[in-house]
Amino acid sequence: MQIDYIEDKEFEGIDFTSNAFKKGEYENCSFLNCNFAESDLSKITFIECTFNNCNMSAANINGTSFQEIQFTNCKLMGLHFDHCNPFLLSMRFTNCSLNMATFYQCKLQKTIFSHCNFQEADCTEADFNNAVFQQCNLMHAVFDKTNLEKADLRTAVNFSIDPERNKLKKAKFAATALSGLLHKYDLIID
Numbered sequence: 545m546q547i548d549y550i551e552d553k554e555f556e557g558i559d560f561t562s563n564a565f566k567k568g569e570y571e572n573c574s575f576l577n578c579n580f581a582e583s584d585l586s587k588i589t590f591i592e593c594t595f596n597n598c599n600m601s602a603a604n605i606n607g608t609s610f611q612e613i614q615f616t617n618c619k620l621m622g623l624h625f626d627h628c629n630p631f632l633l634s635m636r637f638t639n640c641s642l643n644m645a646t647f648y649q650c651k652l653q654k655t656i657f658s659h660c661n662f663q664e665a666d667c668t669e670a671d672f673n674n675a676v677f678q679q680c681n682l683m684h685a686v687f688d689k690t691n692l693e694k695a696d697l698r699t700a701v702n703f704s705i706d707p708e709r710n711k712l713k714k715a716k717f718a719a720t721a722l723s724g725l726l727h728k729y730d731l732i733i734d
Contacts, residue, residue, distance in 0.1 A: 615640050625650050697721070
């Protein structure tokens with residue numbers, strides 16, 4: 545089967561919920577104000593692409609490759625990143641909504657999450673070694689057997705992370721947020 549190769553193309557203001565997204569390999573493309581909500585993006589390869597102000601909520605990303613991708617101001621709610629192709633998986637997120645997203649067993653070392661919402665996200669068994677969670681809201685995010693070694697959570701808020709169930713060696717936390725590590729003990733900290 546012939547795979548379409550699209551390079552250096554800009555897509556702006558396209559609603560892919562009514563116009564099916566063409567399968568293929570997209571390299572160095574930019575997507576601005578596009579709607580991919582609930583679209584089938586399975587088995588598509590994105591290399592060095594940028595997504596700005598896009599809605600990709602609940603899209604099917606089964607077998608999708610995200611290599612060196614930048615998401616900015618995007619709605620990525622309910623995405624199953626655990627279903628995408630793990631080969632060379634590399635993304636960066638700025639001002640994104642990742643609420644209810646699933647990162648189960650994803651290897652996202654050194655990933656930068658800046659000003660993102662992770663409410664009710666599933667980070668079970670994910671590898672966030674050396675990742676940065678800058679000004680991220682982690683309300684009700686699930687961290688279980690998650691590798692957060694050397695991760696920077698100094699400006700993250702509303703997290704509840706059990707140090708006995710997660711790898712936290714040399715992870716960075718603000719002193720004012722230590723209650724998020726003690727939550728399971730039901731302590732009153734002033």
